[in-house]
Amino acid sequence: MTSISKTATSDKAEQVHRVLLGKKQILVTEDEPLLVQLEQAGIHVEYQCREGYCSSCSIKLLWGNVSYPFEPLAWVQSGYLLACCAIVKSDIEIAFFD
């Protein structure tokens, strides 16, 4: 029993990535899109559709990788990510619009 839960924890630990936002650092997993996890960390992000077609949650991706489980309908500019449907795949640094 103990060993099972340990494995589960270590599996999860492998998926944790750091998100840098200015001077803040947030830890996120690959289980949920970035937007939800930023909100859980108390960071206010603009949103509307939360399913990839309105581009309200577009955020600058300064470096690092994200992936999309499905291709969003909204136009994603190069150097930006759509927080509502992006899954963080490495440590990343993000910034809001100026």
Next chain:
Amino acid sequence: MSYSTFNRKQFDSTKEPMFFGENVNVARYDQQKHPIFEKLIEKQLSFFWRPEEVDLSTDRKDFQRLEAHEQHIFLSNLKYQTLLDSVQGRSPNVALLPIVSLPELETWIETWSFSETIHSRSYTHIIRNIVNDPTKIFDDIVTNEEITKRADSVSIYYDRLIEMVNIYNTMGMGTFDIPGKGSIEISMPKLKKALYLTIASVNVLEAIRFYVSFACSFAFAERTLMEGNAKIIKLIARDEALHLTGTQHMLNLMASGKDDPEMAIIAAECQDEVRQIFIEAAEQEKEWATYLFKDGSMIGLNAQILGQYVEYITNVRMQTVGLDAHFATKHNPIPWINAWLVSDNVQVAPQEAEISSYLVGQTDNSLDDSDFDDFDL
């Protein structure tokens, strides 16, 4: 070159630009140059709704209890929304269908415009339900100076493009003396420039002007007033978010040169003018905010806060189409608007509450006897 409703030429439509190539002949979607437009069509169809689904009986009582200056805010806002959707319900068809060259884009334009007609019908539904004489309200849209000023600015680019395309279709290229208008030069770069500026001004209409009006509608609902109206506006906002994605795709495809290399040059030349369209629209919306709140503010919203929201949303939208932000405002002064704009909890019917865009009446053909194993009679 005149428009044909069924172009007899044989050509590969995937080699055509979005606009000003061959007229579309076969409405076929088996081969597509820009598949995004068919995805937008599918999404839009999945959003289908009817205004009559929303009950407005409480709104009537709420409206009667509003103070006079609040009634002014509510009705003026509704008149403005009516104007915007009157324009949007026809103009993409009239202006863009004669010059579109891709079947998937042609159908997106028609689908987009159709959904705007649902919005227009919903304003009549709202007005009928809250006042005894809707005529007074509708008639004022063409006589009220503040509203007609708005009408000029939202229709000017459409009208110019339509006029130029009409001349092009009847007379071809050249410089023509048009009675009452003076000399008008028709050339492909001029036509393309008029088109690019039109799409930019439509993007401004959908991305800024509509959102300013949504803020007013939701400000009432924040005070648990006019909630039926807010429910309808939520459905409209969901559609508009999709439409503005459509125009953003068109603008970005044009600017990238991937669709039509000549368009990329024109887009680059027009950058300052497009910037100006955004900034002017923002200034007009701020003026409008002053008019709305001229007799008094309401709890949660006044001319100053709405003005800040105009600046904020303009900055965001400018950056989405690759322009630098213009205003100093960096934060959304009305963060509560997001909770109203979020579309996945728009409740049309209880069984649809979880997913607002799903396929209605979809059947499952892979059914066999084993699926009935759990059944006992």
